Amino acid sequence: MKLFIDDAHLDEIKRLYEYYPVDGVTTNPSILSKVDQDPRKTLKEIREFIGEDDIIFAQAVALDADGIVADAHMIVDLLGKNTVVKVPSVPEGFKAIKQLTKEGIPTCGTVVYTPMQAYLAAKAGASYVAPYVNRIDNMGYDGVEVVKEIQDILDNSDFDCEVLAASFKNSQQVMELAQYGVGSATAAPSVIDGFVKNMAIDGAVQDFVNDFEKLTGKKAMTDLD
Numbered sequence: 001m002k003l004f005i006d007d008a009h010l011d012e013i014k015r016l017y018e019y020y021p022v023d024g025v026t027t028n029p030s031i032l033s034k035v036d037q038d039p040r041k042t043l044k045e046i047r048e049f050i051g052e053d054d055i056i057f058a059q060a061v062a063l064d065a066d067g068i069v070a071d072a073h074m075i076v077d078l079l080g081k082n083t084v085v086k087v088p089s090v091p092e093g094f095k096a097i098k099q100l101t102k103e104g105i106p107t108c109g110t111v112v113y114t115p116m117q118a119y120l121a122a123k124a125g126a127s128y129v130a131p132y133v134n135r136i137d138n139m140g141y142d143g144v145e146v147v148k149e150i151q152d153i154l155d156n157s158d159f160d161c162e163v164l165a166a167s168f169k170n171s172q173q174v175m176e177l178a179q180y181g182v183g184s185a186t187a188a189p190s191v192i193d194g195f196v197k198n199m200a201i202d203g204a205v206q207d208f209v210n211d212f213e214k215l216t217g218k219k220a221m222t223d224l225d
């Protein structure tokens, strides 16, 4: 499963890239609004840092299909190859996805709360569909189960489309979907850190250092004479 960072703060992106095997960055207008500068500058800085081989997702903001297509052109002009344009999975969005697919611009059907939305976005030509796990949970449904249903639909279709599961509250939700074979997930830095934030793990690592120090008086192999 590919793992993306759902954040736009460059310092956080740099930190996560240093420590974890991540595949790129996903954004939306709300995420960009948390960095107090022109969103085009933020996106460009992220692209410059991650390089042209990793994927960046940026969302069209306009509500009508023509505006979404125009936003998509601007996003791709700004960010170059390996850019995926997120488009809300609503009727104007499906119309835009069909047009962008004809133009060869990769899209992600986002704001997915139901399998029906995902089906229509994938059939319109989206390369990804992004169901919102935690937001679905908050509506009283089971977000992880909805993502599994969407994965089943894609597995039983000939659409060239992958699930990009989004909106996670915890790392266990991500792992359950990895186990199910979901192609991609995007998570906030705190959720990615949560994969290994565990006192048992930290304790075990420290025990090894303590035992080595008891034996040798040193804290690393390279400290030995």
Ligand SMILES: O=C[C@H](O)COP(=O)(O)O
Pocket: 006, 027, 028, 110, 132, 134, 135, 166, 167, 168, 186
């Ligand atoms: O772009 C969609 C986001 O991943 C949704 O995440 P959120 O529910 O944490 O805002």
